[in-house]
Amino acid sequence: MPRQYSKGARTAAAFLEAARKEFATRGYLSTKVEDIARTAGRSPASFYNYFTDKADVLAALAQAFHEDTRAQIAAPYQKGRPPEEAIRTAITIFWETYRDRLGALSGVFQASMADPTFLASWREIRQSAIDFIAQGVERAQKDGYCPGIDVRMTSSALSSMLELSCYVWLVQGGDNGDSHVDEHAAIDSLASIWYHAIYWRPQEHD
Numbered sequence: 460m461p462r463q464y465s466k467g468a469r470t471a472a473a474f475l476e477a478a479r480k481e482f483a484t485r486g487y488l489s490t491k492v493e494d495i496a497r498t499a500g501r502s503p504a505s506f507y508n509y510f511t512d513k514a515d516v517l518a519a520l521a522q523a524f525h526e527d528t529r530a531q532i533a534a535p536y537q538k539g540r541p542p543e544e545a546i547r548t549a550i551t552i553f554w555e556t557y558r559d560r561l562g563a564l565s566g567v568f569q570a571s572m573a574d575p576t577f578l579a580s581w582r583e584i585r586q587s588a589i590d591f592i593a594q595g596v597e598r599a600q601k602d603g604y605c606p607g608i609d610v611r612m613t614s615s616a617l618s619s620m621l622e623l624s625c626y627v628w629l630v631q632g633g634d635n636g637d638s639h640v641d642e643h644a645a646i647d648s649l650a651s652i653w654y655h656a657i658y659w660r661p662q663e664h665d
């Protein structure tokens with residue numbers, strides 16, 4: 460049976476979808492609330508019944524991205540796949556979802572540098588992702604891998620690597636600005652770095 464939404468929920472969803480489209484077309488910094496409302500077919504006054512400002516709607520889009528990817532990324536680990544395989548599958552899911560929501564997610568970096576209110580919201584969202592990564596690092600340590608590393612710092616560094624790499628390669632077109640990024644090579648590189656950052660043991664001494 461199809462899910463039923465209230466009128467209020469449908470209106471909020473319309474604003475979110477409109478914001479996603481406007482951020483993709485205009486860029487976050489150039490988009491105005493009036494643009495979002497017009498694309499949603501609603502009034503600007505109605506927008507403020509659901510969101511405080513465009514940073515608030517961007518935070519909602521970013522939150523939805525992290526909730527969706529976290530649910531999907533957990534699957535290969537829950538199925539007990541070998542760590543190297545699970546990591547590559549998880550990074551592939553993140554990459555493809557980021558690519559499919561590029562308009563909104565490209566605005567995250569712009570907004571975090573220009574809007575202190577959004578930055579605070581973004582830090583809260585990131586904490587959930589870092590917590591999830593930290594659980595994986597802790598599991599690896601229990602199995603004898605990466606002894607002594609700082610779990611939180613390592614998790615933050617890996618999260619930052621993945622997010623910024625997606626931004627540089629997918630939004631900015633790579634380091635040359637006009638290059639085509641080989642997605643398979645990019646995912647392979649990220650997965651290799653991630654795996655080797657965690658799944659190592661101290662060398663045994665003779």
